[in-house]
Amino acid sequence: xxxxxxxxxxxxxxxxxxxxxxxxxxxxxxxxxxxxxxxxxxxxxxxxxxxxxxxxxxxxxxxxxxxxxxxxxxxxxxxxxxxxxxxxxxxxxxxxxxxxxxxxxxxxxxxxxxxxxxxxxxxxxxxxxxxxxxxxxxxxxxxxxxxxxxxxxxxxxxxxxxxxxxxxxxxxxxxxxxxxxxxxxxxxxxxxxxxxxxxxxxxxxxx
Ligand code: GRF
Numbered sequence: 001x002x003x004x005x006x007x008x009x010x011x012x013x014x015x016x017x018x019x020x021x022x023x024x025x026x027x028x029x030x031x032x033x034x035x036x037x038x039x040x041x042x043x044x045x046x047x048x049x050x051x052x053x054x055x056x057x058x059x060x061x062x063x064x065x066x067x068x069x070x071x072x073x074x075x076x077x078x079x080x081x082x083x084x085x086x087x088x089x090x091x092x093x094x095x096x097x098x099x100x101x102x103x104x105x106x107x108x109x110x111x112x113x114x115x116x117x118x119x120x121x122x123x124x125x126x127x128x129x130x131x132x133x134x135x136x137x138x139x140x141x142x143x144x145x146x147x148x149x150x151x152x153x154x155x156x157x158x159x160x161x162x163x164x165x166x167x168x169x170x171x172x173x174x175x176x177x178x179x180x181x182x183x184x185x186x187x188x189x190x191x192x193x194x195x196x197x198x199x200x201x202x203x204x205x206x207x
Contacts, residue, residue: 002030002190003030003032004085004187004188005031005032005081005083005084006031006032007034007078007081007083007085007086008087009037009038009087009089009091010036010045010089010090010091011093012044013043013090014036014043014044014049014089015090016089016176017036017045019180019181020087020184021052022181028181029181033049033052034055034082034083035054035055035057035083036054036056038091039091045090059074059077061093067096068096071096071099071102072102075102078103079104083105084105084106085106086106086107088107095107097144100142100144101144107142108140108141108142108187109140109147110139112169112172113127113137114136114154114156115140115148117132118135119147120146120147123135124172128159128164133159134156134157134159135156135168135172136154136156136172137155139153139183150194152183152201155175155179158171186201189207
């Protein structure tokens with residue numbers, strides 16, 4: 001069992017970041033958040049990190065000549081903290097192949113649908129419009145596609161008649177807060193084995 005050293009990238013409220021920090025505090029997750037980065041100056045995620053004494057940086061993509069330059073800056077900052085995993089927690093910018101190839105450590109993402117359904121933006125609206133009875137969230141490794149990497153954990157919620165996007169998002173978000181720390185803890189316990197795009201979860205004690 002190793003204590004994972006995490007960099008978290010977030011753009012918004014940072015409730016997933018908070019669930020990770022809370023799981024660490026309550027000893028449900030053996031990890032340290034070394035640094036938090038955001039592409040939005042107003043992201044509450046930055047404040048949540050600062051409140052915990054975690055280095056937090058706003059990186060404005062407009063300060064760079066192109067996407068690759070912006071991603072280089074993100075990676076430089078991340079690498080200066082010697083992390084072993086990058087956690088995307090509501091990071092609303094699609095990272096390019098360049099970032100994925102140069103990261104040098106596994107990258108995880110959480111997406112608010114049962115992948116491979118409803119990839120990309122507006123996953124809740126896509127699920128409601130399609131008329132599915134169930135949706136949920138997916139924690140997956142990031143590969144060079146958008147929401148296409150190997151799936152680690154999923155959690156299911158019903159889609160109820162009359163659900164608005166907001167109501168469904170809230171129902172799914174509650175599950176995200178359970179499943180993301182759980183997936184990271186499985187990694188810290190060495191219980192995740194990748195076979196191609198299938199992720200095998202090894203039984204406790206057998207890792
Ligand atoms: C979550 O629904 C996540 O799945 C999506 O963006 C939202 C972020 O929420 N990618 P928060 O910033 O962690 O509160």
